[in-house]
Amino acid sequence: ALAATACGSDGDSEDTGAADGELSGTVTYWDTSNETEAAVFEAVAKDFEDRHPGVTVDYVNIGFDDAQNRFKNAAGANDAPDVMRTEVAWVADFASLGYLYPLDDTAALDDRDDFLDEAWASTQYDGQTWAVPQVTDTLALFYNRALLDESGVEVPTSLAEIEESAGAFEENGVTPLYVRGDDPYWFLPFLYGEGGDLVDAEAQEVTIDNEAGVAAFERMRGLIDSGAAITDTSDGWENMMAGFSGGDIAMMVNGPWAIADATAALGEDLGVAPVPAGGRQQGSPLGGWNYGVYAGTPDADASFEFVKYMASAETQQRITEELSLLPTRASVYEVPAVQDNPMVQFFKPAVDVAHERPWIPEAQSLFEPLRISIEAMLTGSASPEQAAGDTGDAYRDLLEDWS
Numbered sequence: 001a002l003a004a005t006a007c008g009s010d011g012d013s014e015d016t017g018a019a020d021g022e023l024s025g026t027v028t029y030w031d032t033s034n035e036t037e038a039a040v041f042e043a044v045a046k047d048f049e050d051r052h053p054g055v056t057v058d059y060v061n062i063g064f065d066d067a068q069n070r071f072k073n074a075a076g077a078n079d080a081p082d083v084m085r086t087e088v089a090w091v092a093d094f095a096s097l098g099y100l101y102p103l104d105d106t107a108a109l110d111d112r113d114d115f116l117d118e119a120w121a122s123t124q125y126d127g128q129t130w131a132v133p134q135v136t137d138t139l140a141l142f143y144n145r146a147l148l149d150e151s152g153v154e155v156p157t158s159l160a161e162i163e164e165s166a167g168a169f170e171e172n173g174v175t176p177l178y179v180r181g182d183d184p185y186w187f188l189p190f191l192y193g194e195g196g197d198l199v200d201a202e203a204q205e206v207t208i209d210n211e212a213g214v215a216a217f218e219r220m221r222g223l224i225d226s227g228a229a230i231t232d233t234s235d236g237w238e239n240m241m242a243g244f245s246g247g248d249i250a251m252m253v254n255g256p257w258a259i260a261d262a263t264a265a266l267g268e269d270l271g272v273a274p275v276p277a278g279g280r281q282q283g284s285p286l287g288g289w290n291y292g293v294y295a296g297t298p299d300a301d302a303s304f305e306f307v308k309y310m311a312s313a314e315t316q317q318r319i320t321e322e323l324s325l326l327p328t329r330a331s332v333y334e335v336p337a338v339q340d341n342p343m344v345q346f347f348k349p350a351v352d353v354a355h356e357r358p359w360i361p362e363a364q365s366l367f368e369p370l371r372i373s374i375e376a377m378l379t380g381s382a383s384p385e386q387a388a389g390d391t392g393d394a395y396r397d398l399l400e401d402w403s
C-alpha cells in the first residue's frame with residue numbers, strides 16, 4: 001500500500017492523503033560503484049531507512065560492466081529498479097527511450113541552483129531534467145613519489161617527458177606508465193592532447209578520423225612501442241591497480257574512484273597531477289554519475305525523497321569525507337573538511353577545465369567502436385591510421401547524415 005507524505009527539507013509536510021509525516025514503500029537502488037566505493041554507498045543508502053522507517057531500501061550493486069544495457073533491458077521489461085546510478089552519458093540515452101521520470105516538479109530536485117554547471121548539464125535533455133547529480137570526475141596522472149624519487153624523475157607534464165623517463169625507470173626495474181587499452185575512456189586524453197575530438201556535435205561532423213584523430217592513435221601506439229607504457233586489451237582495471245599498488249608501475253592514469261584503493265596502497269607516496277599533455281595541449285574528459293528515477297517507479301514519492309536525500313549536501317559531504325569523490329554541489333566545497341582534502345584540492349580545478357562531451361543520446365554509443373579500433377591497433381591488426389578510419393566509418397553509420 002502506498003501511503004506517502006512528502007516532507008520538505010525543512011520538515012514541513014504537505015499531506016498527500018496519508019498518516020502525517022509517514023513515507024512508505026520500497027526503493028530499489030542499482031549502484032554501479034566499485035567494491036571499495038560500494039561499502040560507503042550501501043551504508044549511506046540504508047541510512048535512509050532510519051529517517052523513513054516506513055521505507056525499505058533495497059541496495060543492489062550491479063558493477064559497471066554492462067550496467068547500461070542491464071538497465072535498458074530491465075526498463076524495457078518494466079522491471080527496472082526505482083533509482084539507477086546513471087553515468088553522465090547515459091541520461092540522454094535513457095531519457096530518449098522514455099525510461100526516466102522527468103524530475104523538474106518533484107521533491108527529488110532540491111536546491112537545484114547549488115549544483116555545479118558542468119554536473120547539471122548532463123541531467124538535461126529536450127528541455128527537461130531527467131536526473132540529479134551525484135559525483136563529477138575527470139582523469140588524472142596518479143604517481144608513486146618514492147619510485148619517481150628513486151629514479152630521479154620529475155612529475156612529467158607531457159607524454160614526451162614520460163618517454164624520456166623510460167631509461168631512468170628501467171634501471172630500477174620499474175615500468176613508467178600503465179595506460180588502459182580495454183576502456184576507450186582512457187583514449188580521450190590522447191585525443192584531446194592532439195587537439196582532436198570524437199565528433200563536432202555543433203557541426204554534426206565526425207572528427208575522430210581527421211589529422212588530430214590519427215595523431216592520437218599514433219601517439220598511443222608510439223608510447224607503448226617506446227617501452228614507456230604497458231597496456232592490456234582486457235582486465236585493464238585489475239592489472240593497472242595491481243601494478244601500481246604493488247610498486248611495479250610508477251604512474252597510471254585514473255580517476256577519483258581509484259583514490260581510496262591507491263591511498264590504501266601507497267599512503268603518503270601517492271601523488272596526483274594533470275594528465276600529461278600530448279603534441280598540441282593537455283586535455284582530460286569530464287565524467288561522472290547522476291541519480292535517475294525509473295519512469296514506472298510504483299512508490300514515486302519514496303523514490304523522489306530517496307534521491308533528494310542521496311544528492312543532498314549532507315550526503316555529498318559524507319561521501320567525499322569517506323571516499324574523496326568530488327561533490328556536485330558548490331556549497332559542499334565550502335565545508336572545511338572538504339576544502340582541506342588534498343584530493344579535492346587537486347581534482348576540483350582539474351574538473352573545472354575538463355573537456356565536456358556532447359550530451360546527446362548517441363554520445364555513449366561512440367565508445368564501443370573506439371574500444372574495438374583501439375584493440376585492433378594494439379593487437380597489430382590495424383595501423384593507427386586504419387584504426388582512426390574504421391572508427392570514423394562506424395560513427396557515420398551510427399550518426400545518420402553527419403558528415
Ligand SMILES: C[C@H]1O[C@H](O[C@H]2[C@H](O)[C@@H](O)[C@@H](O[C@H]3[C@H](O)[C@@H](O)[C@@H](O[C@H]4[C@H](O)[C@@H](O)[C@@H](O)O[C@@H]4CO)O[C@@H]3CO)O[C@@H]2CO)[C@H](O)[C@H](O)[C@@H]1N[C@H]1C[C@@H](CO)[C@H](O)[C@@H](O)[C@@H]1O
Binds near residue numbers: 032064067069088257
Ligand atoms: C564501452 C562503453 O562505453 C560507454 O561507457 C563510457 C561512458 O559513457 C563514459 O562516460 C566513460 O565512463 C567513465 C565514467 O564517467 C567514470 O566515472 C568512471 O566510471 C567508474 C565509476 O566512477 C566507478 O564508481 C565505478 O563504477 O567504475 C566505473 C568504471 O571505471 O570511468 C568510466 C570509464 O570506465 O567511459 C565509458 C567507456 O568505458 C557506454 O556507456 C557503455 O558503458 C559501453 N559499454 C557497453 C557497450 C556495449 C556494446 O555497445 C556492450 O554490449 C556492453 O557489454 C558494454 O558494457
